[in-house]
Amino acid sequence: MKRRVSKLIALALAVTTTAVFAGCGSTASTEVKDEAPATEATAETEEVAADTASEPIEISYATFMVGTHASAAAETEVIEAFNKQYEGKIKVVVEELPTDDAFVEKMEVLASSKSLPDVLIGKNGIRELAIANGQAVDLKPYLDEDAEWMKYVGEGAMNYNMTDDGKVYSISNQRQxxxxxxxxxxxxxxxxxxxxxxxxxxxxxxxxxxxxxxxxxxxxxxxxxxxxxxxxxxxxxxxxxxxxxxxxxxxxxxxxxxxxxxxxxxxxxxxxxxxxxxxxxxxxxxxxxxxxxxxxxxxxxxxxxxxxxxxxxxxxxxxxxxxxxxxxxxxxxxxFEVGYILCTADKSEAEQQAALEFLKFKTGAYAQGVFLEKAGVLPLTDNVEITDEYKAANPLIxxxxxxxxxxxxxxxxxxxxxxxxxxxxxxxxxxxxxxxxxxxxxxxxxxxxxxxxxx
Amino acid sequence: MKNNRKWIVLFLLPGILLFAFIFLATLVILFGSSFTDWTIGKELSFVGLKNYINIFTEDAGFITAIKNTFIWILLQSTIHVVIGVTVALMLSRKRWYSNAVRTIFFIPNVISSAALGMLFLCTMNPQYGLLNQLISKITGEPCTTNWFLGSNSAFWTVTMTWLPYAGLVTILVMAEMSSISEDVYEAAKIDGATPLQTDFHIVLPLMRNIIGTCVVLAATSMLQKLDIIMMTTSGGPGNKTMNLPMYVYETVFTYKKFGKANAEGIVLIAVGIVCLKVIRKAFKMDEED
Missing domain, CATH: 3.40.190.10 (Periplasmic binding protein-like II)
Structure with a gap:
């Protein structure tokens, strides 16, 4: 009896070890949960929310603008503002990578297994990998149908990232x-x-x-x-x-x-x-x-x-x-930067729409304003006003x-x-x-x- | 017995499953895909031995990497092991400093490779590094040698980040030495053997198997060395400090040529198997004492 119990315990330990090893393979990520300023969600998001009843749609986002990065404060503020604005409807799950290099390397690995996050910056060839693996979504139709978004993105930024066949797989949020x-x-x-x-x-x-x-x-x-x-x-x-x-x-x-x-x-x-x-x-x-x-x-x-x-x-x-x-x-x-790509080609309509909302938010007037204010990043068009007050406070910019x-x-x-x-x-x-x-x-x-x- | 067999199978099952899914399946994929032009976003197609021919005939960087890897294997399986065994023999004399030295000697082995890489990078920084400051103080001349990226110093500087730190060898050899009966030492002493003669003619021959194991561990560690090289030189300047693991990494992450990288990986495994065979034969590890 005693021997049998020992064997059972040993077997349980072996199974547990297997489970622990399997668990080690799961992705670790951080969530941004802080409160955001109260603003109204768009009509499209309301539709998305209606489709998904009470549970918010989770979209994944990877960033290297963390820690001591010059744009870390702006990045945090924009993500928090989005989560606040879309509370209960869309939730951005953020994966933080400590450096640009770590970000690029991780995204290259994810691209090879066709599992890039829903939204990310497509720098250093990541956009090309996302296009090649079929995850990237052409943003041109969305730009064409949303005049308000296009107003703040501008022709220059759109054309800069346009491919020879007229597709736009990434949208910048800054002019350099x-x-x-x-x-x-x-x-x-x-x-x-x-x-x-x-x-x-x-x-x-x-x-x-x-x-x-x-x-x-x-x-x-x-x-x-x-x-x-x-x-x-x-x-x-x-x-x-x-x-x-x-x-x-x-x-x-x-x-x-x-x-x-x-x-x-x-x-x-x-x-x-x-x-x-x-x-x-x-x-x-x-x-x-x-x-x-x-x-x-x-x-x-x-x-x-x-x-x-x-x-x-x-x-x-x-x-x-x-x-x-x-x-x-x-x-x-x-x-213009390569900017943000949308990798939701193989996702549901609701998830695509939610990720698109986040991408629009990240490249829209509000985010450009925050990045200008907090990180000295120039907006895409003159439609985001740089006030005389700002210029006086930031003479080098x-x-x-x-x-x-x-x-x-x-x-x-x-x-x-x-x-x-x-x-x-x-x-x-x-x-x-x-x-x-x-x-x-x-x-x-x-x-x-x-x-x-x-x- | 029949009942026991069932339990044996049950106990082994998790291990076998882990091995099958994590190692065996990976190896099969690695080997199979090394004959393809696998890359992101393109249809996989069979290219026969093209990847293997390419790395050996058209890729100067790969040849440098394989050459460097062999030099490091040779250095590590000789000098590194000799250092470890020598320290073990010295510590076995049980002097007042033995415990302290054993602990200090083992410290580099408990620091993560990434941290160790950073430590060396800072110590050897050409502008603010401790080493150059020390040389400047001694010589009275400003020293700004770039140890990690100077073409004459890079290879040996990288080598020095692992070659002398043989704490693991020392610990393993000391553990084996503790199993030698005191009677053997006593008999040697009665026969008039000096401590050095005892070490060379009695202790070392008895240590053959563990020294062989240490050589295997030291040699194969050079087939896995990636972290410190990444932290310090990334294989540069040029390909001066490039080794096989770093080259495979570069083929994957810089060029996204997975088929070619897997061919390089197969060569890496083959080098490992050859090393293992040679070392086991040299130390007669398969033979009874």
Whole structure:
């Protein structure tokens, strides 16, 4: 009897272990449950709610705008506002990923098993994967039938993400105007002004170095963001061919004279004009070097502005020391983000409608306003008003908007225009470029090879 | 007996099911799909040996990865194990410091690889890292060596993040040493053997099986090394610190070529099986003492 009981206990333990292992495979996610401001739900949502009786429809949403991310506060406010507005009808279940990289990697895995969340940002090729696996929904018909939504999205953002066959699989919630920030005190001490040409820019770097300042906050880790903004600017302002190249999605080759010349300049910048930790550094290292007053220039967008007056990130009074400028040759990165995709092609009509409501909310006037206010993110159209009061309180953002009108060359970022594999190659080979182990021509050919392999 | 057989089957069933669904099914899919051009959003089609031919003839990165993996297997199964066994022999002398040293030596083994990666990354930061600061203090010259991403230092810096930390080997060997009868040591002492002679001629031969096991563990750990490389160099600069697991990861997540990645995975498994066979033969692990 005793033996039999022991065997039964052992069997129960074995079964429990199996169940525990199975349980480990389930998805962990966090929910946003806080109260939201009282506003009215739309008629479509009322219909959705009527279909689903008392239980709210749950839609899944993944985000990397959490923790110390510059847009974390805005993201939380928008999600909370949505859940409040649609309380009892739609509930957004949020999965938080700690970094951009973690987000992209997780979404790539989910895309391969056709289980992407209902709504997510389609950056770094995720949108293309969602289109390929059949989860992405064409948003063009919805934009056409909702004039109010379209008013705040605008033709520019819609056309930016339109495919050759006239479909729109993603909607941005921000316009990006990216120049570079500089430390006015260091410029003044070195006796220089923002450069008008690239030759003058390189001379300025040397002048700053001679005056005892480190000129540039560069990085080669992650997507080499701050370094590649300079690279994009050099190519995009080189001449008309270079500008066309930087306005082309997935170009045929990187073996172009403008690109190779720009990589040559980047090599000099990495070797002579940046911090010792730039090789292998991630964005936070580069940002920290600038915000702590260690370097004179960083290429980045206006979403960085709130950090300049945040004393947990920047030295006290730093915001007053920062200026913003166009790239040499009057260049400015001006683009729309890839934005949000709707991955509900295989879901029920009610779920599709609920997810669409959330996507509209995330890209609508309210969300654009919150992101402008809290994260310094520029709205898609002029229909979201940027008040004089806001401009007075945020002079750098106001200046960026003003500079946009003076730009001779506008172009996109490499992150938006290149395959993810190409971007990975930068992180892989920039150290070798900086240490003179490969040439600019070599790097251009490695990028072209990765480009070919991605087609 | 018949009744017992029923219970044996019942007890084994959860384990067999787990193995079948988690490992066996995965292996079958892995092997089968390595002969296809599997990627996202495209119809799966059979490509025969194309993936295998491609990785060995057209993929310089894969060849570098396989070469690095073999070097690391060799280093880990020799130097790493020698360090672990040497420390075990030293600690077996039971001096006043033995317990403290054993604990300290094992610390790197209880820290997660991700945390260890961050620790090394910070210690070897070219600008603010402890190592460069120390070198600067000693030499009086500013040192900004980029240990992890300099082309001459990267491979050996990554190697040093795991090679010396042989706490597991030490613990396993010490556990086996405790099973040696005191009579054996006493007999050696009566015969006039020095402690070193006892170690080399008595203890080590008796440790053959456990040392073989340690070599297997050390070698196969190099076939799983991904986390520290991801945290520190991601296989760079270029492919200088690329190994097989990292290359498979890159093929999957950067290029989304699952068929090719699975062919690489099969090669990885084959390398593991070959290593296992060679080590077992070298240590005569299948033979009775």
């Amino acid at each position: 105007n990216v120049g570079y920030f500089y430390n006015k005190e260091m410029f003044e001490a070195a006796g220089i002004e923002p450069a008008k040409t690239w030759d003058e820019f390189m001379t300025n770097c040397q002048t700053l170095k001679d005056a005892g300042f480190t000129p540039l906050a560069l990085m080669t880790g992650e997507n080499a963001w701050t370094t590649n903004l300079w690279l994009a600017a050099m190519v995009g302002t080189a001449n008309d061919d270079g500008n066309k190249f930087m306005n082309t999605s997935y170009p045929d080759t990187y073996n172009t004279p403008e690109f190779i010349d720009a990589l040559g300049k980047i090599q000099v910048m990495l070797k002579d004009y940046t911090t010792a930790d730039a090789i292998g550094a991630i964005y936070s290292n580069a940002a920290n070097n600038f915000e702590q007053g260690q370097v004179a220039m960083i290429a980045n967008g206006p979403w960085m502005c709130p950090d300049f007056s945040d004393e947990t990130k920047s030295v006290a009074g730093f915001a007053d020391k920062v200026g913003v400028a166009l790239y040499p040759n009057d260049g400015l990165i001006s683009q 106001a200046k960026t908007i003003e500079l946009a009108g003076q730009a001779k060359y506008t172009f996109g970022t490499l992150d938006n225009n290149a395959y993810p594999a190409v971007i990975e190659e930068f992180a892989k080979w920039y150290p070798s470029l900086a240490y003179d182990e490969i040439t600019a021509e070599d790097l251009a050919s490695y990028l072209s090879a990765a480009n070919d392999a991605s087609k």
